Amino acid sequence: MTKPIVRAVDLRQQVYENLRGRITSGEFDENTRFYERTFADELGVSRTPVREALAMLEQDGLLSQAARGYRLPRMSRQQVIDVTEIRLLLEPHAIGSMVRQTKPAKRAKIAALIRKEVEASRDSDAYIAAHGRMREVILSEVENRSLVDAIQQYEDSIHFVRISTLGRPAWRRMSADGMLDLADALEAGDDQRAAELQLTLLTKARDSFLEFSETDA
Structure with a gap:
């Protein structure tokens, strides 16, 4: 046999x-x-x-x-600016469309998960991993998977930026507050507000990294 x-x-x-x-x-x-x-x-x-x-x-x-x-890779200031420019074009649109296309019960579930992740990790470096999980959950509900693929081309390449900024308490609190505001917009079904918040979060992340790179220069 x-x-x-x-x-x-x-x-x-x-x-x-x-x-x-x-x-x-x-x-x-x-x-x-x-x-x-x-x-x-x-x-x-x-x-x-x-x-x-x-x-x-x-x-x-x-x-x-x-x-x-x-x-770990290093990104120049110009690379961060360039990648953020692309993300600013893609991610607010993706999140706005997700809010419009997702049923209220599902949006409420995502909002509750975001609040839980933030409250459990906002005062420690555990927020870095929590931030990644929250993004994954949000992007998983975007119907246009080609759009998600385009966004995720840059997901791993910016991990050094995420670690550099979210490892600092003041910037971590700023991000956490932004994610809580985003949870409220998701639950309310306010697609325009959600898109605006994502644009603000990305802009602040970019500016925080540029400030970090000046400090460490």
């Missing part, structure tokens, strides 16, 4: 998902260096799947090569 083939565990994918989740949640600070040996020892795997996972993360824009190993 022929035995069924057992698919081998894809260690590369597991390492990739482990590191990707930790990077996007803000676990690593901006000066972290990513070495094959370090994570092979930590995760209990050989260096090969770690090497392949790090290369995948670089391809995604989550890491960039350094003199030795990898590091």
Whole structure:
């Protein structure tokens, strides 16, 4: 009798998902260096799947090569300005359309989730990961998936901006207050107000990063 083939565990994918989740949640600070040996020892795997996972993360824009190993990417002030310009064109429209197309009960559920996430994390670095989860929930309800794909092209590339700004208490509070206002607009079905709030949030995030980059220059 022929035995069924057992698919081998894809260690590369597991390492990739482990590191990707930790990077996007803000676990690593901006000066972290990513070495094959370090994570092979930590995760209990050989260096090969770690090497392949790090290369995948670089391809995604989550890491960039350094003199030795990898590091979190740096975005220039102009890159942040350019990417924000694109996001300002896409995201307010996406959120406004989501409000118009989503049923009241679903909007209320999303609003309640946003409030819960904000209240649980606004006073700590846990807000960085919570912010990502809130965005995912909102974008998941946008019917135009091509529009969402266009927005998400820049999602990973701006994680350094998110970590830099939301890791600072004053900027985190500003974002949290904005998300609570957005929750109110979603629940009320006010698509114009929701779009305006998203535009404001993106503009403040850009300006906060530019202020951060001047401070650290």
